[in-house]
Amino acid sequence: MDTSILWHPGPLIDDVEITQVRELAAAAERADGVAPLSEQPLLNLREADDDVVHLLSWWRGDLAGYAQVDRRGPVPSAELVVRPEHRRHGLGFHLLASATARAQERRDVVPTDGQHDARRDDDRAALHVWAHGDLPAARALAARSGFVPVRELLVLARPLGGPDEHPFPDVPPDLRLRTFVPGADDAAWVRANARAFAHHPEQGRLTVADLRARVDEDWFDAAGLYLLEDTGSVSGGTAGPDGAVVGFVWTKIPTGTAPDPAVSGGPTEPPAEGEIYVVGVDPDAQGRGLGTLLTAVGLAHLARARVREAVLYVDGDNAPAVRTYERAGFVRRTADVQYAAAPRADRPTGR
Incomplete structure (x- = not known):
């Protein structure tokens, strides 16, 4: 040809x-x-x-x-x-x-x-x-x-039960968990992401424009992006509207798979798959178990949406992250190779 x-x-x-x-x-x-x-x-x-x-x-x-x-x-x-x-x-x-x-x-x-x-x-x-x-x-x-x-x-996956099996975890008293506010939190999220992924070849260089391009996608839901703030003083933390952003978890449910709350008259089909899109922890806040906490938050959010399976992507050589996800019940499904x-x-x- x-x-x-x-x-x-x-x-x-x-x-x-x-x-x-x-x-x-x-x-x-x-x-x-x-x-x-x-x-x-x-x-x-x-x-x-x-x-x-x-x-x-x-x-x-x-x-x-x-x-x-x-x-x-x-x-x-x-x-x-x-x-x-x-x-x-x-x-x-x-x-x-x-x-x-x-x-x-x-x-x-x-x-x-x-x-x-x-x-x-x-x-x-x-x-x-x-x-x-x-x-x-x-x-x-x-x-x-x-x-x-x-x-x-690596592409990791695990089945999910309902919200009763995956409740939102307790947040320590010196931390605050809240959802992302588009526009107001854009710059703070980009700074926090850059710190969390300073050595990552793709994720770490996202800009406000890159963030807004994703916000404009039809799958985006601000209720699925959680910011974790330290209400005390955190050295090197990223100043957000209500405190220092020390971590975040972003979930993603593909368009067309989430139940439509406007539809009545019977049960809707649960989403087959939802993604823990990204988990980030500020380097100055590492060692406090925040990655585990944020992963649990992401699973709880997906379980609330009645997702049947959670997936995520992680570099194969990122041993600490892989261990965190394995402890949360994830196993290898497949891999993308560069x-x-x-x-x-x-x-x-x-x-």
Whole structure:
């Protein structure tokens, strides 16, 4: 098949093109059982930033393949998807090669400290690519392209009972638990998130604009985002409206799965799945069991919504967080794997 690939910096041209990308991703999810594009690339479809690049391949009027390169972070990242009926013709290989080339075209940034940026000399750091579910086809594509695993994001899950089985935990008297107020708490949440995830390559660099993009999503519910405040003095804490924000837990119930309180005349189907979207604890407040407390708050909120199963994502090498979630009853369901080009000496030859 023709593997010509068109590409352009963001945003996508119009709503029609955005719908085509989303439909392609939905077709792949139906075939594979896992979504090929995560939340951030979908939000990026409308991102007016030249460092977000879209790559599209068409076949007889259908969008056969799509890839996105985000060059805004310390290391460019990409995600890609090929329509099921157009697989096994080399399109994924060509999309990945083109994405690699687009990543290497990232705009040069002059270091403010005058230090040399080694990334300009080493194409091994040029692109990291996510494979959701780490399916066999993704592993084969990575091997053919000379990519190796560099990061694992675990998907953990546990069944939930009703609210009686997951009550809201008692909060120590020096702490206050309250729900997020959009607008009033935006800056405080972003600061708290940046402190909690200072070393995280994606979560730690979220801005107020990134937060508001999620607030604008139809799944967002302010009642599912809880702030934990220290009513005393906390060194290094983040000042919020009512105290120092020392932690938070954000839950997410996908659109269309939550019972509609406006519907009467019989029971509604409980949501099949809800997510503990993110749990963050200020580094100065760690060691007080706040991660365990906030996880329990998230489970209690999802149980109140009658969610049947809770899921969450956590880096495989984050041993303290993994232990916290395992103690809360979570077990591994699957994993997303990030790949990067192997060192030159380890790359396959004869391609």
